[in-house]
């Protein structure tokens with residue numbers, strides 16, 4: 151999409167929201183315990199199940215951001231004495247660690263932010279025994295690394311652990327195979343690759359996870375997935391508490407748009423746009439931030455670049471913002487060291503080209519690039535298929 155207002159959102163969420171989705175939110179209120187709402191809930195469940203690649207019909211749609219989904223997953227599955235292996239190689243893995251400490255007994259497994267998950271280290275923790283749940287982020291938006299979900303799923307199976315996977319910044323923009331990978335609970339959010347406004351979390355839980363939740367006495371009240379599932383299993387599907395009806399209108403429209411584009415095409419578009427960013431910045435002499443290993447990959451939906459020597463990443467962000475392109479910097483310990491560009495949701499190749507053209511100019515002004523011109527050619531070549 152091309153925004154006609156003054157700023158272009160190129161962050162790793164929230165992202166630009168298509169006009170159709172914005173307009174959907176302007177519809178009048180309906181009774182949230184009615185046929186009309188039930189139909190919306192049902193359609194959102196069905197389309198999202200296709201994108202989760204799950205046969206589970208226990209998809210809960212919560213009025214709350216992605217973190218609400220993360221908290222629901224961890225809190226509903228674990229009692230305080232249960233050990234949760236929380237894999238932390240970025241800001242959102244760290245969030246799982248904090249949640250695990252609140253609801254269970256956290257067993258942290260930390261990797262320097264920007265580094266990849268080491269499977270041997272994961273297995274060592276599992277072999278030490280007694281891990282009930284593994285929690286990991288699939289697409290670590292803070293560092294732009296894709297973590298090895300299928301491999302961790304296989305380890306979870308081997309050691310009989312539950313597997314909770316955050317797909318907040320990848321569902322709708324990358325291949326998620328919830329059932330095939332052995333993910334017991336997968337969580338996503340509305341404001342990233344789905345391209346709806348922030349405020350909705352979607353949680354897919356399988357039968358095994360739901361059965362286990364019955365044994366958990368400290369499940370959160372508002373975020374109780376058992377209650378969500380019960381309400382969604384009625385003849386008229388509903389939520390336990392009053393949902394953010396306008397956001398459901400938006401979600402329904404955004405999911406319809408995803409369906410119209412189709413899963414494979416949408417993933418390919420995300421892949422090529424993100425690769426175009428990598429190819430272009432690399433040609434400009436900027437280094438990618440992630441340190442990959444044999445089981446990790448560059449994110450399909452966001453790119454993280456090292457700030458060039460002598461330049462503060464925040465200054466790149468500010469200069470881009472002045473040019474009307476909203477990108478982000480690093481979080482916490484990465485502030486100033488990196489800058490990040492999202493290529494999520496309804497973002498178009500044209501949006502990517504515009505962003506790269508402005509970035510090249512910013513880097514030129516900062517003395518990093520000699521003469522602008524190369525980035526767009528390279529990005530255009532990478533994305534050529536999208537123009538066919």
Ligand code: PLP
Pocket residue numbers: 162163215216217218242287289290291292316317318319339348
């Ligand atoms: N997980 C990942 C990978 C994210 O990128 C984010 C948000 O940036 C979250 C979780 C948290 O989601 P929210 O900010 O919607 O609560």
